Structure formats: C-alpha cells, structure tokens
Amino acid sequence: MGTVDKALSLLDYFSESRPEVGLSDLARMAGFDKATVLRLMTSLADRGFVEQNVTTSKYRLGPALLRLANIRESTFPQKASARPILQRMSEESGETVHLMLLGKDSLETLDFIETKAHAMRVHMDAGERISLHASASGLACLAFMPEKQTHQALSGELERFTPRTLTDRAAVLDLLKAVRQDGIAEIDQGFEDGVFGMAAPIFSSHGAVTGSVGIATPFTRMNEPFRKKARSIIQQAANDITRAWGGIEPQADIGGTAA
Amino acid sequence: MGTVDKALSLLDYFSESRPEVGLSDLARMAGFDKATVLRLMTSLADRGFVEQNVTTSKYRLGPALLRLANIRESTFPQKASARPILQRMSEESGETVHLMLLGKDSLETLDFIETKAHAMRVHMDAGERISLHASASGLACLAFMPEKQTHQALSGELERFTPRTLTDRAAVLDLLKAVRQDGIAEIDQGFEDGVFGMAAPIFSSHGAVTGSVGIATPFTRMNEPFRKKARSIIQQAANDITRAWGGIEPQADIGGTAA
DNA sequence: ACCAGCGGTTCAAATATTAAACCGATTAGG
DNA sequence: CCTAATCGGTTTAATATTTGAACCGCTGGT
Missing domain, CATH: 3.30.450.40 (GAF domain)
Structure with a gap:
C-alpha cells in the first residue's frame, strides 16, 4: 500500500454522520501509526483536502475538494x-x-x-x-x-x-x-x-x-x-x-x- | 516534498480550460519523472480522484472529488x-x-x-x-x-x-x-x-x-x-x-x- | 491530585520512491 | 510508405522517504 493510497484512504473515514475526526481515532480506524496519520493529514491539510477545527483540532474535509469538484463538474x-x-x-x-x-x-x-x-x-x-x-x-x-x-x-x-x-x-x-x-x-x-x-x-x-x-x-x-x-x-x-x-x-x- | 504532496499537486494542473492532461504533459509541467507521475496518477485513479479517458488515456479529475465535496457541503x-x-x-x-x-x-x-x-x-x-x-x-x-x-x-x-x-x-x-x-x-x-x-x-x-x-x-x-x-x-x-x-x-x- | 486520553515529536530501522533506459504502439512529416 | 518523434507504460538498482515505539506537555474527568 503506497503512501498516497494511505493518505487518500484516510479521507474515507469522513462521512455525513462523522464529519469531524480526531487524530487518534483516525489512526485507530485506519490501523496506521499515529505519527504516520499525523504526517499524512498534515500533507492533506497543506493542500486543503482537510482542515482542522481551530478549537478542537479535529479534522474535517477541506475546501480543495470543492474547488476540484467544481472544475470537474464545469467540464464534465x-x-x-x-x-x-x-x-x-x-x-x-x-x-x-x-x-x-x-x-x-x-x-x-x-x-x-x-x-x-x-x-x-x-x-x-x-x-x-x-x-x-x-x-x-x-x-x-x-x-x-x-x-x-x-x-x-x-x-x-x-x-x-x-x-x-x-x-x-x-x-x-x-x-x-x-x-x-x-x-x-x-x-x-x-x-x-x-x-x-x-x-x-x-x-x-x-x-x-x-x-x-x-x-x-x-x-x-x-x-x-x-x-x-x-x-x-x-x-x-x-x-x-x-x-x-x-x-x-x-x-x-x-x-x-x-x- | 513528500510523496503525498506531489500526488496532490498534480491535481492542480487540471482546470476548466485544461480539463484533460496526458501523462507526459503532466510530467513536464510538474517537473517529475514520467515513471513517478505514472505511479502517482495510478494511485489517484485507484481512489477515483482522477480517471482516464478510455480512448485517449488522458487523465481528468475523478468522481471521488464530487463524493467528498458532497459530504463536506452537507455538513459544512x-x-x-x-x-x-x-x-x-x-x-x-x-x-x-x-x-x-x-x-x-x-x-x-x-x-x-x-x-x-x-x-x-x-x-x-x-x-x-x-x-x-x-x-x-x-x-x-x-x-x-x-x-x-x-x-x-x-x-x-x-x-x-x-x-x-x-x-x-x-x-x-x-x-x-x-x-x-x-x-x-x-x-x-x-x-x-x-x-x-x-x-x-x-x-x-x-x-x-x-x-x-x-x-x-x-x-x-x-x-x-x-x-x-x-x-x-x-x-x-x-x-x-x-x-x-x-x-x-x-x-x-x-x-x-x-x- | 490523579489518571487516561489527547495532539504532536523524535530518530534509528525498515521500506517505499525514484529516474534512466527501454518497450511497443501511434502519430506526423517528408 | 518509411522514418523519426512522441505517446503511455515497464523495469531496475540506487536511494530517499516513511515508519513506529517511546516520549512529550496538555486537558478534562473523577
């Protein structure tokens, strides 16, 4: 399982019923080490694929997804x-x-x-x-x-x-x-x-x-x-x-x- | 520059005016090796972040972006x-x-x-x-x-x-x-x-x-x-x-x- | 005052990533 | 119609990145 695949797989733990997830939870659910998840989430966050709730520091899906989805929808x-x-x-x-x-x-x-x-x-x-x-x-x-x-x-x-x-x-x-x-x-x-x-x-x-x-x-x-x-x-x-x-x-x- | 960051950066070469991009073009624009880009794009494609035009095998943004954007919008x-x-x-x-x-x-x-x-x-x-x-x-x-x-x-x-x-x-x-x-x-x-x-x-x-x-x-x-x-x-x-x-x-x- | 859990850090060990050369297929030009 | 260039994709040894256990300091519950 490549690193990219791992990173992207983390996004699948977000859903309408679980819109925000913390670091440890994410690590547990994905079965990756906490340090690994942190690094992956940081990469995702840098690109806007997730963002952190400023007060709880839980993660949620980010605005980059909207931007890219908009591009896809406008051309397809x-x-x-x-x-x-x-x-x-x-x-x-x-x-x-x-x-x-x-x-x-x-x-x-x-x-x-x-x-x-x-x-x-x-x-x-x-x-x-x-x-x-x-x-x-x-x-x-x-x-x-x-x-x-x-x-x-x-x-x-x-x-x-x-x-x-x-x-x-x-x-x-x-x-x-x-x-x-x-x-x-x-x-x-x-x-x-x-x-x-x-x-x-x-x-x-x-x-x-x-x-x-x-x-x-x-x-x-x-x-x-x-x-x-x-x-x-x-x-x-x-x-x-x-x-x-x-x-x-x-x-x-x-x-x-x-x- | 981490691998995840590289992979995600590739998505930025897609836009409304350039909705489909080929492998070599992408490699040139990003300044990565072709083999690298191929592997990254394959990872992205596996998760539906991009998909390939069946006839030209060029890449375009994928449906996973819509899915995740929908989740974000529905909760935020x-x-x-x-x-x-x-x-x-x-x-x-x-x-x-x-x-x-x-x-x-x-x-x-x-x-x-x-x-x-x-x-x-x-x-x-x-x-x-x-x-x-x-x-x-x-x-x-x-x-x-x-x-x-x-x-x-x-x-x-x-x-x-x-x-x-x-x-x-x-x-x-x-x-x-x-x-x-x-x-x-x-x-x-x-x-x-x-x-x-x-x-x-x-x-x-x-x-x-x-x-x-x-x-x-x-x-x-x-x-x-x-x-x-x-x-x-x-x-x-x-x-x-x-x-x-x-x-x-x-x-x-x-x-x-x-x- | 405690303990358990949190998000985040560290660094040596382990593993995945990289890039050049190469492939067959396709396209463009003379 | 043949050549040369370019395409998407594959392989390889050399390498740089990722990993995970232990460890922070902090917060919230009891």
Whole structure:
C-alpha cells in the first residue's frame, strides 16, 4: 500500500454522520501509526483536502475538494446534467430518488432528492458508499456487468444488513437473471429495514454499467399500482441519464452477461 | 516534498480550460519523472480522484472529488449557504459576482454567477486560483490579514497581468490602507484588461479573513452611480456571508492591521 | 491530585520512491 | 510508405522517504 493510497484512504473515514475526526481515532480506524496519520493529514491539510477545527483540532474535509469538484463538474457536468431528470423522478414518484456511481467494488452516492410529498420518507446520506449485493442499485449494476466482474464483486463474504439481505452467492446470481430480463432491480428491505428499493442501470459510451438511478420508499407505501408506476419512471430516467451522459444501451445479450 | 504532496499537486494542473492532461504533459509541467507521475496518477485513479479517458488515456479529475465535496457541503454548507446571497447580488447588480476562499497564498474560486443582464459580461472559470496582489478580492483579503501574513504574501515577485497591475510592493501596501478604511477594495483592470473589480472581505468566527465576495464588471459600465450602488451591495453581501458562516467582523484596528 | 486520553515529536530501522533506459504502439512529416 | 518523434507504460538498482515505539506537555474527568 503506497503512501498516497494511505493518505487518500484516510479521507474515507469522513462521512455525513462523522464529519469531524480526531487524530487518534483516525489512526485507530485506519490501523496506521499515529505519527504516520499525523504526517499524512498534515500533507492533506497543506493542500486543503482537510482542515482542522481551530478549537478542537479535529479534522474535517477541506475546501480543495470543492474547488476540484467544481472544475470537474464545469467540464464534465455529470451531476448537473442528471439533476433535472432526478427532479422529475422525485416529483412524479413522490419518493426519495437517488443517483449512484459505480466505483471499484461499491456504489457511491452522487446525488439524491428526498421527497417532500411525505413526512415519512427514506433518508439518505451525502456521499454514502454502499456494497453491491444488498441494494437494488447494486443489483442493477451487478446484473449488467461483465460476468467476470460480477463474480469478482461477489467473491468475498456478503455482509448481512437486515434479516432479508441475500448473503448467499447463488441466490444473488439467481436474482440477477430476473434483473437482466427486467432491466430493473427490486429489493424489499435487503439493505435497510423498512425500505423498498428499485433501481435501473446507467451505461457508458462503451455500453458498460457506470451507475444507477433508483427510488427508495417505505415498504408500507409499496403496492402493485405504485410499483408499476415506479418502474416506468425509473426506466425512463435511466434511459435519459444514459443519453445525457453520452452513453448507449448495450445490445441485448451482449456485455458478457449471456452464458 | 513528500510523496503525498506531489500526488496532490498534480491535481492542480487540471482546470476548466485544461480539463484533460496526458501523462507526459503532466510530467513536464510538474517537473517529475514520467515513471513517478505514472505511479502517482495510478494511485489517484485507484481512489477515483482522477480517471482516464478510455480512448485517449488522458487523465481528468475523478468522481471521488464530487463524493467528498458532497459530504463536506452537507455538513459544512459553505457554498450552499452563500448561494442565495450571491444570487441576490447578481440580481441587484446585474453583473458577474464571485465568492472566493483564501488559501495558502492565493484565492480560490468557490462559486460565482455570471450575470444574465448583459450580453457582454465578465467570464469566470470554475475553481480558478488567482494571486492576491492583482485582484480586488485579493486586496480585500490582504488588507485585513495579520500584518505579518500580508508581508509574507507580498514577499515574492509580484506578477504583472495587465499594464495597470500594481507590481510595486510599496504601492500595494499603500493601497491597502485605503481598503482598510473603506472596507472594500477596487481595482481598475489590474488583473484583466477591461475588467473593473470590487470586493469585500469575509471573516471567520475568530475574526480572521477567510475569503471575499465581489463584483466584476466591464470597466465601460463602471461609473459613479453604479459604483455607489455596487459598494452597498457588496458590503451587505460580505456581512451576510460572514454571518451565515458563523463569522464575526473584527473590531476596528484589531487584527494586526494597525501600526 | 490523579489518571487516561489527547495532539504532536523524535530518530534509528525498515521500506517505499525514484529516474534512466527501454518497450511497443501511434502519430506526423517528408 | 518509411522514418523519426512522441505517446503511455515497464523495469531496475540506487536511494530517499516513511515508519513506529517511546516520549512529550496538555486537558478534562473523577
């Protein structure tokens, strides 16, 4: 593990629910020596990737991230170009909608809109990272990856999040077949209790999965009419975002998913 | 120069006007060996801080920056909380407005709005970094820094951007006196030909300068009535943002600026 | 008044980083 | 159509950087 990799990995310990972290905590969580973490964090701080709370000297993510993200968005407006589509989804569905990006072996939250239509709604955390096997978004991606990559992603232990999480590799693979035919993945409380998730994949210009869009609703509001409606909303949105990002739907049965 | 610092410094070669850079170019610009740059970029790419254009294999800024920026904004909504104020400035002034953050020895563009009121307007680049001595924003900051820091920031060669750029240390220091009394810095085409800039400082909770807000107008539209109006708009906005960010205006004559 | 934990420092030992030459592939020019 | 230059990327021994245990002084809780 290179030094750069270590430094960057430290940033992953910050989240919406843990926005500030102290030196010792960070060292413990990352499993690095305190002196190492200090030096790495100092490097990160010098470049503005983190900054320190002046009174507590805890670290938080820094303004350089905003600056660089702004540059990326201005020349490669992924988030901005999908926003209106997400907005429309949110209004049409009256539920929380989310746009995820496929990372190395996880999904990362790029954007989401929590519905205003209901007081009880699914809450999301900005920039959250979730594993592939337990969420509708994850399954949507897994279903359309090259077969090899799918197996690779499912090669480790499948973590259990709820009583209904599929932790059996075979069961997941089986489910993926249905998703492939359907174009949409659905999970009833597989990632979080009480949440019903639905999502469809987004494709790159080479026809590879790059992310997903989906809807997350309290399972109590899920019923057949709404499910139908949601499916069409999601399918439409996925197509629109794929197109907005310059992607193309892969030809049926290509992309390594067959046999 | 540590390895982490080197890796992070590579990200600074990406900008709105140069969104994609190749390996050799990067090595040349940074003055590092090609093999070194490759390894650093590979580390950055593994973590999603950059990604490669599949067809050209040039690098561009990656989605991890968005993710982390989102987390920061969601828990520390600097940009979002200033947005409405910037919006109001834009509408009231009919000119391009900008919000800058004070970095190590430069200002970094956090946000801006180009006016829709005029076809001829001042254009800005997302995430641009500008030096302190030549812009109104920079002078606004310099004027309210601790004296030592001001001198430090002006210790190097002062780059000339236009015929009217102040490159004489003494002249800048002199101008800062006026800015201190005024609370607003003004520069007629000191950073870019044809652009008249005005800006006021923003303060942190400890009364230290952390950034600036300002207006940039084609100098041909600048006249005494508009100048008056702009001054009040800027002053109001600076106060509002300082407050929105939990900052306080420093007491007069404190902050090391006296004597 | 204590102890435990904090952020931060030190320095010899251990390890990762570097740079020059080299590779095959691609592009530009004569 | 052939040459030369440049591209992204790889390899290697030589080297500079990183590491971690023990140790600060300080703060906050009991």
